[in-house]
Amino acid sequence: MTTGAEASTVAPSRRGRRAPLTYVLPSVAAAAAVVVPLIYVFVRALEGGARGWAAAVFSPLSAELLLNTLLLVAGVLPLTLVLALPTAWLVARTDLPGRRVWGVLAALPLVFPSYLAAFTLVAFLGPRGLLQGWLAATLGDRSLGEIAYGYSGALIALGFFTYPYVYLLAVAALRKSDPALEESARSLGAGAWRRFADVIVPQLVPSMRAGGLLVVLYTLSDFGVVSIVRYNTYTLGIYNAYRGLFDRTVAAALATVLIVLTLAFLALEVRLGRRSRPTRTRPSRPPAPLPLGRRWTPIALAWLTGLCAVGVGIPAGTIAWWAVRAFRADGIATWTAAAASGSLGTSLAAALIAVAFATPLALWAARHPSPLSRWIERIAFAGYALPGLVVALALVFFVTRALGFLYQTLALLIAGYVIRFLPEAVAAMRSSVAALSPSFEDAARSLGERPAGILRTITIPLLRPGLLAGGGLVFLTAMKELPATLILRPTGFDTLATRIWTAVSELFYADAAVPSMLLVMLSAIPMYVLVIRPALAGGRS
Amino acid sequence: MSARVELDSVEVRYGGVIAVDRVSLEVAPRSLVALVGPSGCGKTSLLRAIAGFERPSAGSVRIDGVVVASESVWVEPERRAVGMVFQEGALFPHMTVAENVRYGVRRRPDAEARTREVLDLVGLGALRARYPDELSGGQQQRAALARALAPQPKLVLLDEPFAGLDSALRQRIRADLQRILRDAGTTAVLVTHDQQEALEIADVVAVMDHGRILQVATPPDVYESPASRHVAELIGEGESVACGLTGELLERLAGQPIADPGAGSWIFIRPEDLAIAAPGEKGADAVIESTRYFGHDALHRIRVEGLDCRLQLRTSGAVELSSGTAIRVRLRPKHYAVFRDGTERLELEVKEQSGA
Numbered sequence: 024m025t026t027g028a029e030a031s032t033v034a035p036s037r038r039g040r041r042a043p044l045t046y047v048l049p050s051v052a053a054a055a056a057v058v059v060p061l062i063y064v065f066v067r068a069l070e071g072g073a074r075g076w077a078a079a080v081f082s083p084l085s086a087e088l089l090l091n092t093l094l095l096v097a098g099v100l101p102l103t104l105v106l107a108l109p110t111a112w113l114v115a116r117t118d119l120p121g122r123r124v125w126g127v128l129a130a131l132p133l134v135f136p137s138y139l140a141a142f143t144l145v146a147f148l149g150p151r152g153l154l155q156g157w158l159a160a161t162l163g164d165r166s167l168g169e170i171a172y173g174y175s176g177a178l179i180a181l182g183f184f185t186y187p188y189v190y191l192l193a194v195a196a197l198r199k200s201d202p203a204l205e206e207s208a209r210s211l212g213a214g215a216w217r218r219f220a221d222v223i224v225p226q227l228v229p230s231m232r233a234g235g236l237l238v239v240l241y242t243l244s245d246f247g248v249v250s251i252v253r254y255n256t257y258t259l260g261i262y263n264a265y266r267g268l269f270d271r272t273v274a275a276a277l278a279t280v281l282i283v284l285t286l287a288f289l290a291l292e293v294r295l296g297r298r299s300r301p302t303r304t305r306p307s308r309p310p311a312p313l314p315l316g317r318r319w320t321p322i323a324l325a326w327l328t329g330l331c332a333v334g335v336g337i338p339a340g341t342i343a344w345w346a347v348r349a350f351r352a353d354g355i356a357t358w359t360a361a362a363a364s365g366s367l368g369t370s371l372a373a374a375l376i377a378v379a380f381a382t383p384l385a386l387w388a389a390r391h392p393s394p395l396s397r398w399i400e401r402i403a404f405a406g407y408a409l410p411g412l413v414v415a416l417a418l419v420f421f422v423t424r425a426l427g428f429l430y431q432t433l434a435l436l437i438a439g440y441v442i443r444f445l446p447e448a449v450a451a452m453r454s455s456v457a458a459l460s461p462s463f464e465d466a467a468r469s470l471g472e473r474p475a476g477i478l479r480t481i482t483i484p485l486l487r488p489g490l491l492a493g494g495g496l497v498f499l500t501a502m503k504e505l506p507a508t509l510i511l512r513p514t515g516f517d518t519l520a521t522r523i524w525t526a527v528s529e530l531f532y533a534d535a536a537v538p539s540m541l542l543v544m545l546s547a548i549p550m551y552v553l554v555i556r557p558a559l560a561g562g563r564s
Numbered sequence: 565m566s567a568r569v570e571l572d573s574v575e576v577r578y579g580g581v582i583a584v585d586r587v588s589l590e591v592a593p594r595s596l597v598a599l600v601g602p603s604g605c606g607k608t609s610l611l612r613a614i615a616g617f618e619r620p621s622a623g624s625v626r627i628d629g630v631v632v633a634s635e636s637v638w639v640e641p642e643r644r645a646v647g648m649v650f651q652e653g654a655l656f657p658h659m660t661v662a663e664n665v666r667y668g669v670r671r672r673p674d675a676e677a678r679t680r681e682v683l684d685l686v687g688l689g690a691l692r693a694r695y696p697d698e699l700s701g702g703q704q705q706r707a708a709l710a711r712a713l714a715p716q717p718k719l720v721l722l723d724e725p726f727a728g729l730d731s732a733l734r735q736r737i738r739a740d741l742q743r744i745l746r747d748a749g750t751t752a753v754l755v756t757h758d759q760q761e762a763l764e765i766a767d768v769v770a771v772m773d774h775g776r777i778l779q780v781a782t783p784p785d786v787y788e789s790p791a792s793r794h795v796a797e798l799i800g801e802g803e804s805v806a807c808g809l810t811g812e813l814l815e816r817l818a819g820q821p822i823a824d825p826g827a828g829s830w831i832f833i834r835p836e837d838l839a840i841a842a843p844g845e846k847g848a849d850a851v852i853e854s855t856r857y858f859g860h861d862a863l864h865r866i867r868v869e870g871l872d873c874r875l876q877l878r879t880s881g882a883v884e885l886s887s888g889t890a891i892r893v894r895l896r897p898k899h900y901a902v903f904r905d906g907t908e909r910l911e912l913e914v915k916e917q918s919g920a
Contacts, residue, residue, distance in 0.1 A: 462654035465617055466708075468641040469648040470668030470715060480667075484658045 042391035050384040054402040057442050060417035061405065064282065067420045068275035079276035088260040088277070092243065092284070095177055095256060099242045100235055102182035103189050107234065108227065110186075110330060111193035113323050118312040120320065125327050126194065130555040132334035133187045134547045136503040136520065138247025139539055140184040142527045143338035145171045145251060146345060151530065153344065176252035183334045185241050189234030191558035196230040197223075202310040236292045243285055244410030246506035251527055257281045258412050258506065265416060265510070275420060278413045285409055342543065345536030358522070359537050366518040366542075369433060370501035373440035374448075374494040380441070381448035381493055382486065385456040388449075400449070407446035414443050415507035436511040440501040447500060448493035451553075455489025492553055499549045502542065519545075566593040566751045567628035567718035569614065574623035574633075576609045583609040585775035586623065591768075596745060596752045598766035600759050601798065606775040607755045611721050614753060615648050616641030628718055647712030647720040647750070652728050653704040655696035661707045662692035668715040682710040685744055702733045706740065713748050720745065722754040726761065738765050759799045763787060771795050793830055793903040801863075802834035803875050807902065813870050818914045819846030819894045829904040831912060835863055835878035837900070838893045845917055847894035850875075852885050866893065 068076050079085065113119050114126040132140070147153050149171040170176065200223070208218045246258040257277060265274035315323055349355055388400045406414055418439055422429045429435045463485065467477045483490070505520045512521065519542045526535035569591040576584035584606045591597045599607040612618040614625055616632065616639060624634035627646065632639040655664050666679045683689045686706040696704055705725055712720055725741070726734045742765045745752050756762050762769045763783040771778045771786060778798075779791035790796035793804055807814060807829045814831065815822050819841070825831075841847035850866040853874065861880045868875055877893060885891065895914045902910040 458657075460654060462650040462652075463656060465615075465641070466648065466650055466654045466656070466711070467667065468617075469615055469644075469646060469721075470711070471642050471645070472667075473642060481656060485656075 042387050042393075042396070046383040046387035046391070048383075049380050050387050050396070050399050050403070053380040053384060053442075053445060054399045056438065057406040057445075058402050060414070060421040060442075061282070061409070063421040063424075064275055064278050064413070064417045067424075068272065068279045070275075071270075071272045075272060076276045076279075079273045080280055084260065085277060085280065088255060088257045089280070089284075091174075091254065092256040094174065095181070095249075095254070096239055096242050098174070098178045099181045099185065100238055102178065103186040103238045104231060104235070106182065106186040106330060107189035108193055108231070110327065111190050111197055112223075113327065115194045115197035116310060116313055117323070118314050119323050119327075125331075126559050127551070127555060128331045128335060129327065130187045130191055130559070131331070132184045132338075133554060134543055134550050135184055135338050136247060136505065136542070137180060137184055137241075137245050138251055138505055138520070138524055138527070139342075139543070140180040140338060141176065141248040141251035142523065142532070142535055142539065143341040144176060144180050145527070146532045146535075147171075147337050147341045151532075153341065172252050173254050177248050177254040177256075179333075180248045180252065181242055181245060183330075185238045186334075188237040188241070189231065191555070192230035192234040193227055195558060196226055198309065200226045200310060205310070232292060232295060236288070239288050240285065240408055243281065243288065244412070244506075246410070246412050246509075247524065250524070257284070258410055261412060261416065262506070262509075271420070274416060278416055281410060281413055289408060339543075342536050342539045345532050346540045349533040349536045355534070355537055358517075359519075359541060362517040362519045362522040362538055363541055363545075365516055366502050366520070367545075369437055369440065369518065370498045372437045373444065373501045374498040376437065377441045377445050377448040377497040378452075378490055378494045381445055381452055382490070384445075385449050385452040385489075389453070389456045390461060403449065404446045406442040407444070410506070411439075411443050411504060412506040412510065415439050415510035418442070419510060431513045433513060433516065436508065436513070436516075439507045439511045440497070440504060443504070443507060444497040444500050447496040451493035451496055452486065452489035455486050455492075459485045495549050495553045499546050499553065502546055566749055568593050568626075569719060569751060569753065570626040571610075571614070572624045572626070574610065574613055574620045574625060576606070576613050576618050577621045578609075582775055584613065584620070587772075587775070587777050588623075589770060589777060589780065591751055591753060593751050594749060595767040596742070596754060596765060597768045597770060598754045598756055598762035599770050599772055600756055600762040601772035603757060605772045607757075607772045608723055609775075610772070611723055611753060611755045614719075615646055615721050616644050645715065645717050645719075647715065647717035649705070649708045649712045649720065649722040649725050651724045653696070653708035653725075655699075655704055655708055655711070657696050660693050660695055661688060661699070661710075664696070664707060665692075665711045665714050668711065678714055682714045685713070685747060686710040686740070700733075701729045702737050705729065705737055709741065709744060713744070713750070716748075717750060720748075720750050720752045722752060724755055724757070726756070726758070734761070741765065763799070769799075771798055773798065789909075790832070790901055791909065793832065796832040796901060796903070800834060801876060802832055802837075803873060804830040804832050804903070805871065805873065805875070807831055813848060813868070816846070816848040816870075817868070817893070817895050819917050820915060822912070822914070825902050825904065825910055825912065829902050829910065832901045832903070833875060833895070835876040837896055837898070838866075838875060838877045839896050840877070840879065841892040841894045845892075845894055847892040850877075850891050850893050852887050852889045852891060854887050855885065866891070868893065 068079075110129050114122050114129065119125065135143070145152060149155060150169070152171065170179075204226075205218050205222050208222050213221060244258065245256075246262060248254075249256045249259045250262070257280065261274050261277045261281065264277055265271060268274070384400065384403060387396050418435060419430070422435060429438075459482065463481050464477050467481050472480065502518075503520060505524055508518055508521055509524070512518070519538045522538045523535045523542070526532070526538075569589075571587055571589045573586040573588055574584055575582065575586050587606075587610060589597075599610060601607050609618055613620050613633065614627075619638060620633055622635075624637075625632050627644065631637045632644055655661075656667070659667070662679055662683065665682055666675050669675045669678050672678065679692075680689065683692055686709055688703060688706055688710060691699065691703060691707075696707070699707060709720075709722075709725070722741075726737055729737060738761060754762075754766065763786070766783060768780060769783050769786045770780045773794065779786060779795045781789075781791075786795065786799055790799060796802065797804065807825050807827070812824075814824050848868050848870070850868040853865045853867055855865075856863045861878055864877045864879065864885060865874050866877050875893075879885070894917070897914050897916045900912045900914060902912045904910060
C-alpha cells in the first residue's frame with residue numbers, strides 16, 4: 024500500500040564522494056601552517072629539559088602573571104556584561120528616542136583598537152593627560168591620574184572597548200526573539216519581572232556565552248592595553264621575556280601556559296554550551312517596543328550618553344586634540360605616510376592570501392563534510408583563538424630553526440596575519456558557500472561550460488559577497504594588529520599600529536595622534552559596513 | 565533532434581552503497597519516460613549517471629548510439645549535449661531570466677534569437693529582464709526548462725522538477741511541460757517520487773526501488789497490470805489480501821463461485837475495485853471505521869468481517885456513511901492481479917453478478 028504524500032527526495036549530497044584535491048591541498052596546507060608552529064612552541068619550551076620548563080612555569084613571576092591575568096578576566100567579563108546587556112535591551116526593545124543612532128554609536132568603540140583605547144585613556148586621564156592637567160591647574164589634585172595605569176586602567180580600556188562584542192550579539196538575539204513567547208508567558212499569568220527572568224534572560228544566554236567568550240579571548244590575548252597601562256599579564260610577561268632575555272626558552276615556556284589557559288577557557292565554554300538549550304524560534308513579527316515613559320527616558324538617555332562619551336567621545340576627542348598640535352611638527356606627514364603604506368600593503372596581501380585559502384577550506388567543509396574536513400576546519404580556527412603574540416612567537420621559533428631565510432621578512436609578517444585571521448575569512452564565506460548549491464555548477468556543465476569557465480561565470484560571481492566580506496574583515500583586523508607585527512616585522516619596517524605603540528610607549532602623544540586618526544578613519548567605514556551594520560540588521564532579516 | 569538512450573547494466577556506487585543496481589533501460593526517441601519510486605530508490609542517481617554527474621562503476625550509457633560512459637569511455641557532462649532541469653530550478657541567481665537562458669548558447673551567432681524563441685516557447689517572453697528571485701515557483705521552473713532547451717539538446721533530463729510547487733500549480737505546469745517537450749521534439753527522462761505525476765504525463769513509466777527497475781510499461785499497464793506485488797503497492801492505493809487464509813471470504817466478496825488460488829498467493833484490491841452491494845446483491849459484511857472526504861469522492865477505511873487487515877473503499881459524490889455504519893461490499897467485475905510469492909503473476913476473473 025502506498026500513499027501519495029511521500030516526502031520529496033533529497034538530491035544526493037556529496038557526502039562520501041571524494042573531495043577534489045583543489046579543496047583538500049590548500050586546506051591541509053593552511054591547517055599545517057597553523058598547527059606546526061604551535062606544536063613547535065612546546066618543542067622549543069622543552070628544549071631546556073622538563074626541569075628548565077618547570078623552573079620557568081612555576082616561578083614567582085609566572086604565578087604573578089597568572090594571577091594578574093585571571094584578575095583581569097574576572098573584572099573585564101562582568102564589566103562588559105553590565106555595559107552591554109542594558110544597552111542592547113534599550114536599543115532593541117524600547118521606544119528610546121533616536122535608538123537607531125544610539126544603536127550604531129554604542130557599537131563604535133569597536134573602531135578603536137585596544138592600544139588606541141589605552142593610549143587615549145592615558146592621554147586623557149593620565150598624570151600628563153588632558154583632564155589631569157586641567158585638574159592639577161585648578162584644584163592642585165594629582166591622585167586621579169593614577170587610575171589610568173595598572174589594573175584599573177586595563178579594566179576600563181578593555182571593558183569599554185570590548186563590550187560591543189556582547190552588545191551586538193545581544194541586540195541580534197533580542198530582535199530575533201518571538202513576541203509570542205512573552206505573550207504566552209503573559210497569558211499564563213507572568214508579571215513583568217517573571218517574564219524578564221523566564222523568557223528574556225534565557226534568550227540572551229547564548230549571546231552572553233558567545234560574546235563573553237570573545238571578551239575573554241580578547242583579554243587573554245591583549246597586548247596593546249596592558250603594555251601601555253603597564254599591567255603585567257601573561258602576554259606582557261612573554262613579550263618582555265622574549266625581548267629582554269637572551270634565552271628565549273623562558274618566553275616559549277610562558278607561552279605554553281598561555282596556550283593551555285586559552286584552551287581551558289574554550290573547553291569551559293563548550294561544557295557550558297552543552298547544558299543550555301538553543302532557544303531558536305522564527306518570529307512572525309518584530310516585538311513591539313516597550314514605552315519607557317517620562318521617568319525612564321531621561322535615565323536611559325543619560326546611560327547611553329555616558330557610555331558613548333567614554334567609548335567614543337574621549338578617544339575621538341583626545342586623538343583630535345593631539346593631532347591638531349602634531350600637524351605643526353615637521354616630517355610627520357612623511358613617516359605617517361610610510362607607516363600607512365606599510366599597513367595597507369601588508370594587510371591587503373594578507374587579505375588576498377587568506378581569501379585564496381579560505382575559499383577551498385569553506386567549500387570543502389560545506390560540500391564534503393567528513394571527520395577530516397571538520398578537524399582541518401577546527402585546527403584552522405586555532406590561530407584565531409590563540410593570542411597573536413603566541414602565534415607570532417611560534418612562527419619565529421619555527422622559522423629560525425627550519426626556514427631561516429624567512430626570518431625578518433615581510434613574507435613572514437604577512438603569513439602571520441594570514442594564519443591569525445584566516446578563520447575570519449572562512450566564517451564570512453560560510454553563508455555564501457552554503458548558498459552556492461552544487462547544482463548551479465552542474466547546470467552550467469550540462470549547458471556545455473568547461474570547469475574554468477564555470478569558475479569565472481558562476482562560482483566567483485556567486486561567492487563575491489563572501490569573498491568581499493571575508494577579505495575585508497582580514498584587511499581590517501590586520502591593519503589594527505599590533506603584537507604579532509611587533510615580533511614579526513623586519514627591522515625598520517613600520518605599520519600605523521607599531522608607530523602608534525612606539526610613540527605612546529615613549530610618551531610622545533602628539534606623534535601617536537596623526538597615525539591614530541588615520542587608522543581610525545581607514546578602518547571606520549569597513550568596520551561599519553562589515554561588522555556593525557550586518558550585526559544590527561541581523562535580527563531584522 | 566532527439567536521441568535514443570540505452571542503459572546497459574548500469575551500476576552506481578557511493579562508497580560501499582549501491583545506489584543503482586545493474587539497471588538496463590531503453591528510451592525511445594521523442595518519448596517521455598518517468599523514473600518513479602520512493603525516496604532513495606536510486607532514480608536520481610540513475611538520472612545523474614545519464615547526465616554525466618555520476619560515473620557508473622559498471623555498465624554503459626549510450627546516447628544517440630554513442631557510448632558516453634563505459635569501462636573505457638568517459639564523456640564529461642559538458643560534452644554530452646544533454647539538457648538538465650534541476651530540483652528547484654537551480655537558476656543562476658546573479659543573472660536575469662534571459663541571461664540564464666542565453667548561458668548555454670552565448671557563443672552561438674543566433675544566441676539572441678534562440679533565447680527569444682525559447683522564452684516564447686515557455687511563455688516567459690515578458691519576464692526576460694527579471695531575476696530568478698522575482699519569479700514565482702512555476703515561472704522559475706519554466707525558465708529552468710527554457711535554459712535547458714535553448715542549446716537544442718537531443719535529450720532533456722528533469723530531476724523532480726515540480727517538487728517545490730504547490731499542488732494547484734503542479735497540475736498546470738505538468739500540462740505545460742508535456743506540450744513544451746512535445747513541441748521541442750526532444751527525448752526526455754523525468755524523475756519523480758509522485759506516481760500521480762508519472763502516470764499523468766509520461767509515455768512510459770519505469771518503476772524503481774532499491775536501485776533496480778521493477779517494471780517498464782505504459783501508465784495504464786503499470787496501474788492495471790502491475791508486474792509484481794511490490795509494483796502494485798508502489799503505484800496507486802490498494803491492499804494486498806492473502807488468499808486461501810481467509811476461507812471462502814474471496815467468494816463472498818466476489819459474490820460468485822471462484823477458484824481461490826490458495827495459500828501463498830495475494831490478491832491486490834484497489835479502493836475503486838470495491839463497491840457497496842445493492843439490495844439483493846451478494847457480498848461480504850463490513851463496518852466503516854473512518855472516512856476521508858475529498859469532495860469529488862471519499863475514501864473509507866473498512867473492516868471486512870473475517871479479514872484481519874483493513875481495506876479501502878472509494879465512493880463518489882455525497883457521503884452519507886459515517887463510521888460504525890454496517891455495509892455490504894462486493895468486488896467489481898474485472899480481471900484481478902494475483903501474485904504468488906510476490907512476483908509470479910496470475911489473473912483472477914470476477915464476472916458480472918447474474919440476476920442482480
